[in-house]
Amino acid sequence: MKRLIAAAAALCAWTAHAASWNLSAEQPDSNYLTQNVRLFADDVKAATKGQLEFKVQSNSVLLKRPEVKRGVQQGIVPIGEFLMSALGNEDAMFEVDSVPFLASSFDASEKLWKAAREQIVQRLDKQGIVLVYGSPWPPQGIYTKTPVAAMSDFKGARFRAYSASTSRMATLMGAVPTTIQTAEVPQAFSTGVIDMMITSPATGVDTQAWDYVKNYYDAQAFIPQAIVIANKRALAELPADQRQAVLDAGKRAEARGWQMARDLTAKLTKTLSDKGIAVHPVPAGVSADLAKIGQTMADEWTKKSGADGAKVLDAYRR
Numbered sequence: 001m002k003r004l005i006a007a008a009a010a011l012c013a014w015t016a017h018a019a020s021w022n023l024s025a026e027q028p029d030s031n032y033l034t035q036n037v038r039l040f041a042d043d044v045k046a047a048t049k050g051q052l053e054f055k056v057q058s059n060s061v062l063l064k065r066p067e068v069k070r071g072v073q074q075g076i077v078p079i080g081e082f083l084m085s086a087l088g089n090e091d092a093m094f095e096v097d098s099v100p101f102l103a104s105s106f107d108a109s110e111k112l113w114k115a116a117r118e119q120i121v122q123r124l125d126k127q128g129i130v131l132v133y134g135s136p137w138p139p140q141g142i143y144t145k146t147p148v149a150a151m152s153d154f155k156g157a158r159f160r161a162y163s164a165s166t167s168r169m170a171t172l173m174g175a176v177p178t179t180i181q182t183a184e185v186p187q188a189f190s191t192g193v194i195d196m197m198i199t200s201p202a203t204g205v206d207t208q209a210w211d212y213v214k215n216y217y218d219a220q221a222f223i224p225q226a227i228v229i230a231n232k233r234a235l236a237e238l239p240a241d242q243r244q245a246v247l248d249a250g251k252r253a254e255a256r257g258w259q260m261a262r263d264l265t266a267k268l269t270k271t272l273s274d275k276g277i278a279v280h281p282v283p284a285g286v287s288a289d290l291a292k293i294g295q296t297m298a299d300e301w302t303k304k305s306g307a308d309g310a311k312v313l314d315a316y317r318r
Contacts, residue, residue, distance in 0.1 A: 101294030135257025160197035201268035
């Protein structure tokens with residue numbers, strides 16, 4: 001909370017017809033999600049003829065992942081981007097994208113996102129937040145220092161988690177979940193705080209995983225969503241044409257984000273290989289056990305999400 005108050009004091013609050021908003025982006029500039037955020041900001045500036053400008057502050061320099069939603073809700077920043085499943089402890093619907101093996105391909109994941117999107121919009125709206133757009137990460141794989149041949153190789157390993165669902169998955173794998181923010185991953189590996197992690201090829205490249213691990217298992221466990229959210233009141237106070245420009249740019253950014261993820265995933269995985277990481281398929285026995293874990297977590301998610309979750313799954317499976 002002290003950090004949020006300090007950030008609020010350091011940032012200029014918006015006015016009813018603000019010309020400039022700070023936008024908190026989570027990843028470094030090299031990450032395609034941040035590149036998409038910048039294209040979104042360019043789109044808004046062009047559409048409003050410079051009357052509304054988003055100043056993109058990347059790499060979580062304004063707010064860290066756990067602070068973004070509250071920061072936007074309270075008006076510390078009017079708009080921000082972060083990983084949706086970070087809200088999983090608040091409401092199961094926010095981690096629908098992170099149920100292992102429920103939707104592993106881009107086509108399946110996009111269908112699941114469309115099925116769940118309105119439920120997510122409604123939940124955020126009740127909290128004074130507008131969902132501007134969502135954009136997918138690549139499928140999640142497992143990084144390890146030493147090769148993995150059986151589930152017993154995970155037992156007792158310190159496993160980096162970044163959400164409630166990844167913590168639960170690590171626990172079911174027999175590992176010890178340890179919450180580490182992306183920027184801290186290299187140091188956590190080098191100091192022995194973690195031995196393994198599940199994350200995307202994009203994060204592997206961003207953090208130069210070849211410096212601290214030797215193996216990448218292309219599990220394609222799930223495809224998490226990054227979301228851009230805005231303060232509802234701040235958005236409502238904009239002139240109607242500017243408000244519409246933001247929403248229209250959000251639609252384009254969402255479509256562009258899905259295409260960027262599809263186009264770049266293979267390239268990012270190849271970069272891992274080119275830099276010396278051994279890229280493997282998941283061993284058959286491990287894959288079967290991970291599928292069982294996925295089913296357990298799907299059952300747990302269905303119970304937690306109740307009737308709304310059942311509606312989403314029904315729409316997804318049609």
